[in-house]
Amino acid sequence: MKIYAVGGAVRDELLGLAVKDRDWVVVGATPGEMIRAGYRPVGRDFPVFLHPETHEEYALARTERKTAPGYGGFVFHAEANVTLEEDLVRRDLTINAIAQDAQGALIDPHNGRSDIAARVLRHVSPAFAEDPVRVLRVARFAARFSDFTVAPETMALMRQMVENGEVDALVSERVWQELAKGLLEATPSRMLRVLHECGALRRILPEVNALYGVPQRADYHPEVDTGIHVEMVVDMSARLQASLPVRFAALTHDLGKGVTPSEILPSHRGHEAHSVRLLEPLCARLRVPSECRDLALLTARYHGDIHRTAELRPETMVKIIEQADGIRRPDRFMQMLLACECDARGRTGHEEDEYPQAQRFMAVLAAVRGIDAGAIAKACTDPAQIPARVHAARVEAVQALNT
Helix, strand or coil, rough: CCCECHHHHHHHHHHCCCCCCCCEEECCHHHHHHCCCCCECCCCCCCCCCCCCCCCCEECEEEEECCCCCCCCEEECCEEEEEEHHHHHHCHHHHHEEEEECCCCCCCCCCCCCHHHHHHHEEECHHHHHCCCEEEEEEEHHHCCCCCCEEEHHHHHHHHEEEECCCCCCCHHHHHHHHHHHHHHCCHHHHHHHHHHHHHHHHHHHHHHCCCCCEECCCCCCCCHHHHHHHHHHHHHHHHCCCCCHHHHHCCHHHHHHHHHHCCCCCCCCCHHHHHHHHHHHHHHHCHHHHHHHHHHHHHHHHHHHHCCHHCCCHHHHHHHHCCCCCHHHHHHHHHHHHHHHHHHHHCCCCCCHHHHHHHHHHHHHHHEEEEEEEEHHHHHHHHHHHHHHHHHHHHHHHCCCC
16 A cells, blocks of 8 residues: 555645645555555545544545546545556646655646646646546636646637537536635636637536627726626736625626627616526525625626715615615625725726725714604604604715714
C-alpha cells in the first residue's frame, strides 16, 4: 500500500496558497484492507474512506469508463492493481493531476508544474470531454485563479462538448452547485466569460447569455454592453465580500434587458418587471435555494427605485419597505441595498463612487421600524382602520427625517 497527496492541496502548495483540505489516493490496497486498518467507508460510487483520526478522505486509485451521457454515466474500477498514473490520467486539469509521496517527491506525468508556472488551465486527456461538469469546473477555476488562462485546445474541446450536447445532460443541482462556488470566487466575472466564450452559458443560463451585446445608454453605463455590466457587478459583489444571495442577485438583477424591444434600445424602460418574470423560472429550473431566489427577486424588482431614492416621496419609500417585507426582514432588506450598491458601482468609472442611497434607505427603515404598531392598533376603535393608520404613522416618521 502506498499513499499520495493529490489534487488541490498539492496544486495550492505549489502556488504558495494556504491548504484547507487534503485529498489522498491509495495505491495497492483493497477495500477490506482499508477497513481493517481502521478507515471508515463513505463512498457510494467508488471506494472512499475517512481516516480514523484526521477524517480526511482517502480514495482507492481508480479508472473510469463512460457508459451513458452526463456526469453520472461512468463505471468505476478500483482495484489494488490500478496504478497512480492510471488514476491521475482521469483527472480534469494538469494542475490538478500532480501527486506527492510521503517523502515529498512530486509525481507529475502531465506537466502540471509547467502549466502552473505558465498560468494555464489545460485538460489532461481527451477523457475530459466525457464529463460535462468539467466545463463548469474550468470556468470556476478561471474565477479563482484570475491570472490563469484557458489553453486554446481546452477551450476548443469545451466548445465541442457544447456542440455535441454533452452539456445539456447536466442536472440542475450540479449546475447550481458549481455556479454558486464560482460566484463566491475572487473574480466571478471570469466564470461568466469562459462559459460565454465556449457557448455553455447559452445552454445553462440563456437569460444571462442574452445580455451580451445588448447596449445600454452610455451616459449611465459607459461600458455600454449589458453583459459586461453584469460581469462588473458580480466582481463588485466579490470586492465587497458579499454573501452568496447578494452575488446571485448581482448576477440576475438585469435579466429583463435581454428582452428589451430593439426599437427602444438603448433605453430599457420597465426592465425590472421583465427581470422578475425571467428570474422566477430560472430559479425553479436550477432549484436555487429560497434565500438566494427571494433576494434576487427583490433586487430585480426594486433596484431601479432604490437608485432613485433622492426622487422618491416618503409615501413611496414606505411602500417599498412594506412590500419588500423590510419591517420583519430588515437584514434581508439591507442585503438588497448592498446588491443595489454593487449594481451602481459595477459601471466603468463608477467603481469608487459612494452609494448614499443605501444610507438614506437604512435611515428610513429604522424610522419605519420604530413605529409602535401595537400601540396604534390598541388605540384604534375600528380594526379595519389599523393598517391605514399604521402606514400613515410610518409615512409621518419618514417625513420627520427631512425636517
